[in-house]
Amino acid sequence: MTDSTDGFDEFATAAWPRLRRSAYLLTGDHHLAEDLAQTALVRTYAHWRRVRRSDALAYTRRVMVNLNIDRIRRRHGTVDVGDALLETVPSRPDGRVDERDEIVRLLQSLTHRERRVVVLRHYFDLSEAEVADELGVARGTVKSTLSRALAKLRIAAGSGDRTYEEVVGQ
Numbered sequence: 260m261t262d263s264t265d266g267f268d269e270f271a272t273a274a275w276p277r278l279r280r281s282a283y284l285l286t287g288d289h290h291l292a293e294d295l296a297q298t299a300l301v302r303t304y305a306h307w308r309r310v311r312r313s314d315a316l317a318y319t320r321r322v323m324v325n326l327n328i329d330r331i332r333r334r335h336g337t338v339d340v341g342d343a344l345l346e347t348v349p350s351r352p353d354g355r356v357d358e359r360d361e362i363v364r365l366l367q368s369l370t371h372r373e374r375r376v377v378v379l380r381h382y383f384d385l386s387e388a389e390v391a392d393e394l395g396v397a398r399g400t401v402k403s404t405l406s407r408a409l410a411k412l413r414i415a416a417g418s419g420d421r422t423y424e425e426v427v428g429q
Contacts, residue, residue, distance in 0.1 A: 267307050270315050271300050277316075278323060284378045285327050287367045295330070299323035320383065321393055324375060331371050368415045373408035376401055 278299060282292035299322040303310060310318050366374050372394075379390045380401070387405070391398040 264304070264307055266312060267304055270312075271304075274316055274319060275300070278319060281320070281378055281382055282323060282327070284363065284366055284382060285324070285374060286330075287363050291330075295323055295326055298326055302326075317393075320379075324379070324393065327375075328371070365412050365415050369408050369411060373404055373411070376404045377408050377412075380405055 278296040282295040302322050303319045387401045391401045
C-alpha cells in the first residue's frame with residue numbers, strides 16, 4: 260500500500276454498510292444503491308491524497324449525494340416502466356424487513372430534495388446547519404423542506420396503522 264492510499268481500505272470497509280444503506284434510502288433501489296455507493300468510494304479513492312481523514316465519510320457522503328443528483332438529472336425525461344415490487348424474500352416473523360420496506364416506500368413519496376434532507380438530517384444525524392452546508396442551501400430552506408417532508412410522511416404513514424415516527428423509532 261502506498262502513502263497516497265494509506266488507510267483507504269480500512270475507511271472503505273468501515274463506511275460501506277452505512278453508505279449503501281443511505282444510498283438505498285436515497286434511491287429506493289438496491290442495485291442503484293450499490294452502484295452509487297461504489298462510485299462514491301471510487302471517486303473518494305481517486306482524491307484520497309486530498310481528503311482529510313477526519314472528514315472522509317462526509318466527503319464520500321457529499322460525493323454520493325451529488326452523484327444521485329446527477330443521476331436524477333440524467334433520468335429526467337425518461338419513463339419508468341413499472342413500480343410493481345417483486346416478492347423475492349419471504350416475510351420474516353420479526354417484521355424488520357417489512358418495516359424497512361415501509362420506510363423506503365414512505366421516503367419514495369417525497370421529492371428528491373425532501374428525501375435528501377430527511378436522510379441527511381435523520382439517518383446521518385447531521386444538524387440543520389450541516390445539512391445546509393452539505394446541500395449548498397440556506398438553513399431556512401432545510402428547515403422548511405424538512406417540515407414539509409415530515410408532514411408528508413405523517414400523512415402517508417397515517418394511512419396505515421402506525422405513524423412514521425413509530426416505524427423509524429423501532
